Amino acid sequence: MGRRVKVAVVGGVFAVMVGGAGYGTYNFMSALNEGGGGRGGTGSAGPAPVKSGPASSDEVEETSAKFFAAWEKGQAASAAGYTNNDTAAEQLLTAYGEAAHISDVRITPGTSSGATMSYTVKAKVAYDGKSKSLTYKSKLTVVRGVTTGRALVDWQPSVIHPELRRDDTLVTGESANPPIEAVDRNGAVLTKDEYPSLGPILDALRDKYGDKAGGTPGIELVIRHAGEDAADTPLLTLAKGKAGKLRTTLSAGAQAAAEKAVKQYAQSSLVAVKPSTGEVLAVANNRKDAFNAAFEGEVAPGSTMKIITAAMLIDNGVTSMNGPAPCPDTATWQSQTFKNLTNMRPDENATLANSFMRSCNTAFIKLIDEKPLTDESLTTEAQTRFGLGLDWKTGVVSRDGKVPASSGPDRAANAIGQGQVQMNPLNLASVTATAITGDFRQPYLVSPELDDRQLATAKGLPSGTAAQLKQMMRLTATQGTAVEAMAGLGGDIGAKTGSAEVDGQAVSNSWFTGFRNDVAAAAMTEEGGHGGEAAGPIVAAVLRAAG
Template identity: 65%
Template sequence: MRKGVKVAVVGGVFVVLVGGAGYGAYNILSALNDDGGTASVRTGPPSGAEVKETTGKFFTAWEKGRAATAASYTNYPEDAASLLTAYGQEAHITKVRVTPGAASGDTVPFTVRATVAYKGVSKPLEYRSRLTVVRGETTHRALVDWQPSVVYPRLRKGDTLVTGDTAKAPIEAVDRDGKVLTKEKYPSLGPVLDELRRRYGDKAGGTPGVELVIRHADQNTADTTLLTLAKGRAGRLPTTLSASVQAAAETAVAKYTESSVVALKPSTGEVLAVANHRDDGFNAAFLGELAPGSTMKILSAATLIDMGKATASGPAPCPPSAVSLSQTFHNLKGLAPDDHATLSESFARSCNTAFVKFADEVKVNSLETEAEERFGLGRNNWKVGVPSFDGRVPASDGPDKAANLIGQGQVQMSPLNMASVTATAMTGVFRQPVIVSPKLDGREIATARGLSATTVAQLRSMMNRTATSGTAAGVMAGLGPDFGAKTGSAEVDGQAKSNSWFTGYRDDIAATAMTQDGGHGIDAAGPIVASVLRSGG
């Protein structure tokens, strides 16, 4: 029998069904009805008249607060009924008026105007959304294709709307000098301030307000405020941030899409700035998990020096290629080989092959041990004050052992991690980054051995050379004399360009930036870091 044709017996009569579950070509099928006659069953995309009729009935029921009725016009009535019920009961949204716009095929944009009322306080609510009408796979009816975003565009699966007293009091976050930090003035701080409020709202001395919020399915994600009905009294929350450095960071990342930057105070580990320029709102500056490219050579050089395998002034030849366990590694295009290079020279020129040639000199876990014991990475015990990724430098055998040395392979870092690496290399002391004082909540801060004065002197010398005459010289010009840097570019499968990485320090400020698909370190991340370092600490 031909594919797509089914035969059923209905009341002793053979009925031929043509097509699939309801999304194929338009067909009129015949079946016996209860009266012994025939009834037409439609398949294929809904007609314009069906779209108008279905949306009209759905909107009318929604406006009248008839959640179950409205849900019956969707293809997932149970899920729809749950959210639409919460819309009226938990979110306390009333006086709903839905105004549809002009349909584009089976998609209808619309505007919702309503009132949120709770404990005698009310405010208007207005927003735009859209829905799509599809053919029901079993009912063959024209139905609203149910998505939580139909009810409110920022809702995702499992989210709901709630109006009530805020779980946490509002906070007035202030910088290290007492200047108020708001998400309106510093957009990158939005997710950070929401998280600080979730964690410390009850410790800052404020009183709750009344808000309409998105309560996310992930209980570890702070509620997203949509409308404030009553503000409450904000509690004052001191942070380690610097308003001037934060402003410079916001301006710098705004010039490059998919960019993130973190600035630290090496003498204390305090976070001075965190900024992201991303469409998804993700705090990649703290939570990114990406290969750091050649910025990793700071940690790799420290490993070689601490193991006694190399010194800054010792030999580290830079051949055009190097082979490690059958995998061939190359340098960036245009880098001239140097058979007589020192480690400092290969570091400053960012020679991959020089570091790859040391792969046979280190153990499988050498880099991992250095990262954990001296730089405080990879133990998943940082308590910054908001969520963070603590870096990953796994013990790796095979070609990945060499790849890890140049920041590829299995190594993953965030800009926060690499800023901390730079701070440790500067001072010799690992100070776990913090954004609020641990005295606020008594949390235990991570510790590590740090580096010897001899290792620090060599790392600072190599980073200074990179900033004055190496790959970072162009963007670091004019920032001396107490400064240093390291460039990086990390190749990513499927990307036309590498991820751009750059880390640097000046006086008592260290900063790291990362731009996805940004090219070489000096192309995007470098100018961001230089701008932040110029702002001072």
């Protein structure tokens, strides 16, 4: 759908919201309207007593009824006057009728729970001689205006449609891009219904490749998002366009396993890749929002970073898999003291393999000041060997990891995946793929031959380093911290666990990466605890299905 269409934008005014219960401070003009008989005002001659406290059940029903009645009649200004942000509400309600071409609105209230009212909206969308019915459910909450004490609808874009967010709007017209029929590596059709977490990714693929896949546009009602890179979200198709076929690197079997696996834990994300090619086999998210954290997240990866740190130590001759890496109780670097996980037994005679498979923090901290290491060594290893931070072009929006050169305490923190290091499951799955093959192959979701984009390149690892990393990951899966998660998996397997502390969180993020034959996968669960507890079972389930 062409961006030339003039539309209203949700939330385009200044409004301040306070309190978790939804008590809102609406804009100054709204306050004047309420007190002076303007839209939705009482019109009383003298000042009335200002009510306080939550809205009563009668007020909830009465306010909702008045708001619904004005909405049904297409009276945007009048309906907006029953909200605590009339300017923003009027913009979207106006777009609802004009830009989105929605009419014949009928709203059926459902049950109320406290100050929240649920309802069903039935309407008609008509454009260019085409029309179709539209039905959906939503809800609103009634709060009390701070200044006047009036019962008002707490304005959120989701009041108008449950999928609307701040700065979104609704538009009906010719599609911005033709529809696509996305298929997996073997030709199986990939749909949002069967693979729900692929929804935003399929929208993004259509936005980028719809005009290259050979289709023709249709007529749709869509949610238009404010971000330049954000693809429209289709809600209703009035006239089907011709879908062009777009082949992806995904595997329907691996994707199905990933969809099921991430549902085990809230706020989880996973990516699986084929190490021998860099092709993405599965990408899944189980989140409250539609954010593709699997590709776009930027958070500390915890001890999974020790794969790169171990490679740095080996490549620079500091130690080797069977060389010394003592594991004391604590290690101090430039006035900051680092500790190990609770109950970890110290071992002054530990090798690098032993400290790696037990995930001993202090062993890695003690070695980062050995010559010839510098503040830049970890960054150099991450970029030149593992391809991180090199502007990956996967086919959709993605972030390619950050391992900045750091001095002071952050140099030590970076080595164990804290400090300033940032990654996502896509990056970590690629790190594992590089570690076990020795070659960096930039992950991708759509073949670069389709649009002639250039994939990032890096020189990869010396064969001896890769062999040692792979063996240490094998030991971690069979004798170390990943044993429980990887139990029962046959074939050539390996893994690394991690947990990352995040400011403001009581529980650390859970990270896990592993491989089985020619499949590497990585997962992250926000506030999931230790790596083997949440992210581990997710990765193992996908490796079991795809490896």
